[in-house]
Amino acid sequence: MKLAFVLDQLDSIKIDKDSSFAMMREAAGRGHQLFVMQQGDIVWKDKLVIGFSRKLTLINQRDKRSHWYQESLSEAIPLQEFDAVLMRKDPPFDMEYVYSTYLLELAEQRGAFVINSPRSIRDHNEKLAIAKFPQFIPPTLVTRQEFLIREFLNEHDDIVLKPLDGMGGASVFRIHSADHNISVILEMLTHYGTRTIMAQRFLPEISQGDKRILLIAGKPAPFALARKPRPGETRGNLAAGGIGTAQPLSERDLEIANTVGPQLYKQGLMLVGLDVIGDSVTEINVTSPTGMQEITNQTGYNVAGMMIDALEKCM
Template structure:
């Protein structure tokens, strides 16, 4: 299999925890060819979507874990699979990349996740496609409605629709003295739409990341447990990741969403579940593979490559 990966600069990758690195290791171990390119190296020229891709070899070296060949011009359709693994921010440059990738699909490239699906599934707002699993939620930029929601539920979470890693996520109890400034800041004085959700106290037991691979759940979730004094469980803000078997409710959510997300073209998805509630559907660059594998011995990256190989053989 000839595999291209669109990703952040290799020198920025933290190999001890990065899921893309785990995927590359698993694919390399099976003899698949790896090529990498950065977002800005993808180009539409003479009607074809192509890029300056570099063949990658993984090595066991404490100082440098890879070697690269010189960049060469490749149409994306030359590869068996192209993985879009660029981390957010999900800005206009990211959207432009999905347009290019969608054009490449029309030229025969196989892209995971499908670029149109990445655009269609806002990682927070897309939970509304599955209202039976979503906690009480309000999406608005109107201050009066946010205040009404706080009065109704007493304790809420307020967050932007384009954040990642727990950034700009606020817990607001009723009568919070900072209520005015929080609403003004997050909505940019009514110019930006935000999401409010009822606070889920089970966050103390972890914000669970459930990975779906081609519609099937990894049997373990990564529960990201907030550090003392913190509401957010995100690893980026100091949460502790603890792998645990999926609960009955986790399996129910995964079984309901898996086939639908697969049909939408979402090959790798990270569901965020707090208590019994689905809070986010991560489609850009889901992580957690290495933490689950190191704690349980389950080869998540191997499951991912197995599924890729089946797709290339036309068995999926």
């Protein structure tokens, strides 16, 4: 297969943690060809979506201290000439990201196979998408109206506030009804009532970890990565200092995954990361879900192999 990865700068990738690298290493080990490009390399030209792509060769793949890749000179290749194009650009999901999904959707119309589906990425905001599965979510409010947030806080006493476009736990606040900073937090997050945010009842089960469940082609990997907050924190995100511990899926985890997974896969979302705290889904990650390497290193289960298996079955 010829696989094209849309990524951030290669030098920014941490090869001991990055899931895109895990997939590239697995694919290269099976003899597949790798190509890389960035968002700015995707263009509409001569009625085609072109990727100014560079062929990638992995070297020193297991030594994070060494230079780990070689790449060729850039070559203009229509995206439909690849067997698959994997959109793995990290958020923020800004307008440049949206423009990239428009271009990738045009490429699909000419026969390109894009993962995840550009339209479905746009349609599944990673915070709001949980509303499509209300049976699995905690008490949740989405609004920019301060009085509604205050009512929600009075009802639940202990809540979490988050922007709809955040990542890695950025700008996530936990507030109590007796908090003296409620007004300034609401002003900051809602930009004085001009920006919509999400409020959720605080889930004390976060102490046992914010579980990342990886769904591949509609099926869950058998282990979740429980990201436990460091002392003094309520965010389990690895980017916020959380500690990840792999653990088998619980019965509830499986119930959620086996319900949500097939529905998302039907919409072209081949690789999804569910965030589950206790028994509740709190986010559905569709842009560039992570956690593969941590699960594999701790359990021996080859998550990247599961992903490349799924790709090979599509060919």
